[in-house]
Amino acid sequence: MFVLYLTIFVLAVFVGFEVITKVPPTLHTPLMSGSNAISGITIIGALIAAGAEMGSLASVLGFFALVSATINVVGGFLVTHRMLGMFRRKD
């Protein structure tokens, strides 16, 4: 399995490079906040851990992970949306 995951990882990095190099400098701040929201995908792991057995250490850690990841996801997409709404062309 490890080699399969490694393959996915390496290919995804290449896709990332291809896609991101096309982002113009004027959008670099929204790119950071937006990609940051995407890195909040750890929320999946947090959901799995937080959903574990009641009272277990895993569910406590999972709860705090879930809060952190949710801040990251909700805040990240929202602030990016707010910023992008400000970019406009000449009237």
Add this chain to the structure above:
Amino acid sequence: MNDLTLKIPGFLQTSPWVNIFYLLAAVLFIVGLKGLAHPRTAVRGNLIGALGMLIAIVTALVGEHILQPWVIVAGLIVGSAIGAVLALKIQMTGMPQLVALFNGFGGLASLLVAGAEIGTKGSFASTQMTVSTAAAGLIGAVTFWGSLVAFAKLQGLISEKPLLFKGRHLLNIALGLVVILLGIWLVAKPDLVVVYWLLVVVSSVLGVFLVTPIGGADMPVVIALLNSYSGLAATATGFVLDNTVLIISGSLVGASGIILTKIMCKAMNRSLANVFFGVLGPQEDGPSADDVYAGKIKSTSAEEVAMLFDSARRVVFVPGYGMAVAQAQHAVRDLANLLEEKGITVEYAIHPVAGRMPGHMNVLLAEANVPYDKLKEMDEINPFFEQTDVAIVIGANDVVNPEARNNPQSPIAGMPILDVDKARTTVVIKRSLSPGFAGIPNPLFAQDNTLMLFGDGRAMILELIRAVKEG
């Protein structure tokens, strides 16, 4: 044991639909990021990314085995509330510290998830899992604490100045070695969860010491790199959980941060190692401020500059971090509108490292309703400074210092700069002649065609507006 243990090789045991929906989410992230290639498509791109995240979350809630829905609901509500308040309340000038903070939360979430997993799996953990758990702990902790230090510096809670002490390199190397040893120990004895948390503690100290020596103007590099780390931490967690959507998404963010880091380093003509471990400062035998400035500084007034505008056809604003500090972006836009009413062409020259994060100036000016097509990148606008009647530098210093071009001995030698010294007249709005981040005097201020307008950025622009209206 609990259900968590049973379903961990999720890729094999859960229904293929879960992974198909995860794949869909990953595809939406890529399509969303592609949308950021242009301001016209960017809003939609961001929404597509958010949709991908929603699909991933719903898939996890339905497809993964969740025993405690209330813990989940509580976590989602608390996190959403905090995230939404931060995102909606933050001022655009505070964007660098907010992004730093969000980076940190990403790192924290990854290290906590990895800790929860290793605690549950214990001695049943595979080598892939233990190695990636150690990686997630290291990267997550460095990201979290590094981001907190960056946040504190940007928010002004601690000094922006580099905090340097003798032997810090040795200390960092020692801490790094300890982390590696703890990592090896964890791989050998995965049931010793305490080793993981020790690793996290040592990595936290490392994260603090890596960022404290870095000064304010180097923050764009740091934030970009921490952005990358927050992605890599998610990737490492993906390896812990055997979860492909985490691996893919994390890699995208990792790649994005690395590209931005490279762009920032190039814009300062410094290597990443130099930003993190070098010291930027004036060389001993460099020219002193008195040599450069004595008798050559021409101070001007708003009225005088307003008269310059009367005969100008082309004006270029050159903003730097000082514009953000003075909150002058709206005033600058008002002045630009006034000049445009007089038939003057107005543009903005943006240096890649102006401000405290990549694209900082662009967001501030967008907030002030400046159309994005008037913001010109360095390479695009530099050939046109010779045809510029008035260049107005507001809150920028090192990025317009001709020493970078002319003096190979200068600490900023070779750094690409905005060639404002080639404009017919350059007006520099600045409180005093104090040096910028590099700590060196700027011969631009002493040039024949440079006029200094001493004062607060916003106050001076308002003065100019008044003078132009009266004149």
